[in-house]
Amino acid sequence: MPTKKTPEPAQPKSYELAFSELENIVAQMESGQMNLETSLAAYQRGIALLAFCQKSLADVEQQVQILNERNQLAAFKPEID
Secondary structure, eight states: OOOOOOOOOOOOSSHHHHHHHHHHHHHHHHHTOSOHHHHHHHHHHHHHHHHHHHHHHHHHHHHHHHHHHHHTOOOOOOOOO
16 A cells, blocks of 8 residues: 655745744644644754754855954954953
8 A cells, every 4th residue: 555655844045934834844843732643743844944944054164164264353352342
């Protein structure tokens, strides 16, 4: 008997959208109102969103590092009065 396969959720369009969705999933899971199957699906989606967010942050960090190396920006030193 063939199993019904659910379509994969779309990749988030931005870090902010992914993070917001992840926060919503965590809140839903913490509420304790999800059944086991729904909780598992939410957990899997959360893992995918977390990976997306981590990759987005790593990419931005790398871009900032490259910009700092190219421009040789000095570290910020606040003036003390």
